[in-house]
Every structure is written in structure tokens, then in C-alpha cells.
Amino acid sequence: MNSTINEHKPIGGFHCNKTALIDDFGWFLQVLLACLAFTCLIAKRFCEPKTERRSWLIWFYDTSKQGMGSIAIHLANVFLAGQYTGDPCTWYIINFLLDSSVGLLIIFIGIRLSQHLSKRNGWEAINFGEYGNPPSVNAWLAQCCLYIGLMVIVKTCITLLMQFNFWESVRDLILPPIDNPKIELAFVMLIIPFFVNILMFWVTDNFLMHRSSNATTVRTHIDQNHSRKGGLQYRTVENYRRVSCSETEGLLMDDELLDSEDIPHSPA
Incomplete structure (x- = not known):
């Protein structure tokens, strides 16, 4: 036992x-x-x-x-x-x-x-x-x-x-x-x-x-591209404003020329 x-x-x-x-x-x-x-x-x-x-x-x-x-x-x-x-x-x-x-x-x-x-x-x-x-x-x-x-x-x-x-x-x-x-x-x-x-x-x-060793780089490029796109959009708006202003100024100048041409033909 x-x-x-x-x-x-x-x-x-x-x-x-x-x-x-x-x-x-x-x-x-x-x-x-x-x-x-x-x-x-x-x-x-x-x-x-x-x-x-x-x-x-x-x-x-x-x-x-x-x-x-x-x-x-x-x-x-x-x-x-x-x-x-x-x-x-x-x-x-x-x-x-x-x-x-x-x-x-x-x-x-x-x-x-x-x-x-x-x-x-x-x-x-x-x-x-x-x-x-x-x-x-x-x-x-x-x-x-x-x-x-x-x-x-x-x-x-x-x-x-x-x-x-x-x-x-x-x-x-x-x-x-x-x-x-x-x-x-x-x-x-x-x-x-x-x-x-x-x-x-x-x-x-x-x-x-x-x-992927490029994963971080890709994300960085994407962020940079977004930033650049935002900048381009901003510059595009600014250019649009400048163009609009120049066109408006041109129209005003044309109106002034028309007015100046109409003055001599007006009755005395």
C-alpha cells in the first residue's frame, strides 16, 4: 500500500x-x-x-x-x-x-x-x-x-x-x-x-x-498635394478676381471712350 x-x-x-x-x-x-x-x-x-x-x-x-x-x-x-x-x-x-x-x-x-x-x-x-x-x-x-x-x-x-x-x-x-x-x-x-x-x-x-517603406512617403505626398491644390485654388480665385477686375476696368475704360466720342456729337 x-x-x-x-x-x-x-x-x-x-x-x-x-x-x-x-x-x-x-x-x-x-x-x-x-x-x-x-x-x-x-x-x-x-x-x-x-x-x-x-x-x-x-x-x-x-x-x-x-x-x-x-x-x-x-x-x-x-x-x-x-x-x-x-x-x-x-x-x-x-x-x-x-x-x-x-x-x-x-x-x-x-x-x-x-x-x-x-x-x-x-x-x-x-x-x-x-x-x-x-x-x-x-x-x-x-x-x-x-x-x-x-x-x-x-x-x-x-x-x-x-x-x-x-x-x-x-x-x-x-x-x-x-x-x-x-x-x-x-x-x-x-x-x-x-x-x-x-x-x-x-x-x-x-x-x-x-x-511598405513608401507608405509614409505616400501619405506625405498626398498631404502635400492637398495643400498644393488648396494653394492653387486660392491663387486661381485671386487670378479670377484680378482678371475680373481688369475686365471691369476695361469695360469702364471702353465706356469712358464711348462717352468721350459722344461728347463732340452732342448739340451745342
Whole structure:
């Protein structure tokens, strides 16, 4: 009996068991997190200026890449967290935080590199955010594959980084006051990732979307053109007034000449 109790009792200073991340409550938190993250990306679209707001198709092309990459990274973290010794919840959050910091830097470098190669070699299909006109599904698929490849590089680098021994000390410092396994799981799978994902998804979407460098210039030219048109209209009115005045003066001069011509013919 004691052995049975000990099998279910957390040992080694952790209280999140090996199957906590993939039980019913764990999957519920993961689906809820995915829905909240998706809602964040929808809200971001409506925060864009109306003159630069993406169509729903372009928005889907941009965000679907990030969605597929996030799912791949998340499933890899869930799997790897169960392979370490100790509390899998703390190992998961360590992997997640590294993905959101070091991984974000690797993503940024990879996207900028692909954009540079696209412009230098004319490989339009790998230029993130550019899909042609009309938008091409093939360009979207090529960028999806490239982004998933970046996720593989990110996860490989993070996994190698996790091999250092000092992460054992870091693990012992994470979530020490929490004794309830459900609360710990909620913090690890929902609360902390939600706030980090808001920032990460927002920043990554800015990397992936096409931002026209001429948008501000175009708006400036439009404003200048409106100002110039207003000035031209003002000058046109002034010219009209001047022309009208000159014509009126000319008519007066003609009347005076007629009057002067009529004077000698008037009876004495």
C-alpha cells in the first residue's frame, strides 16, 4: 500500500507528474492558450491603420506561418519536458522562455537573411510577406516551409543549450512557492505563456508581414498635394478676381471712350 502511494506521490522536490502536460486538463489549457493567441492576432489586424490594413487573405497567409511554427515548437517542448529528470512543468517553462527570447532572435535573423537573399537573387517566393499580385498559394507554401525550417533550427539550438548543467539550479528556482499541481500547470501552460505570447506574436507578426517603406512617403505626398491644390485654388480665385477686375476696368475704360466720342456729337 505504501509503495502504491509513493508511486503517485511527487518525488524529488517536484509536484507536476510526467503526464500532467498531456492529460485532459493539460490539453484544455493548451487549446485555450491557442484560442487566446489567435484572438490576439485578430486584434492586431484591427489595430493597423486603415490605409495599411491587410486583407483577410494576406493576414491569414502571414499569421498561419506563425501558427504552424508555434504548434510545432509547443509540441516539441511538451515532448522534451517529459524526457528530463525532475518536474516537467519547470522544464517546459524553461524551454518556452528560451524559445521566446533566444529563439525570437534566431527567427529575426533568419527572416532578414531570407529577405536579403530574395532581393539579391530575385527569389520572390522566399520574401516573407510578399505573395505576388494576385497572392500566390505557392509563395505562401514556400514561406511556410522556410518558417518551419527556422523553427527546427530554433529548437535544435535551444535543445543544445539545455544540455548545460546550470539549468538544474535554474529549475529549482522556478515556481518554488506553488504546491498545487493544477495551479502550477495553469501558470506554466496558460498564464505565463499568455502574456509572453502576446508580445512574441505581435513582434513576430511585424517581422513576417509586408510593410511598405513608401507608405509614409505616400501619405506625405498626398498631404502635400492637398495643400498644393488648396494653394492653387486660392491663387486661381485671386487670378479670377484680378482678371475680373481688369475686365471691369476695361469695360469702364471702353465706356469712358464711348462717352468721350459722344461728347463732340452732342448739340451745342
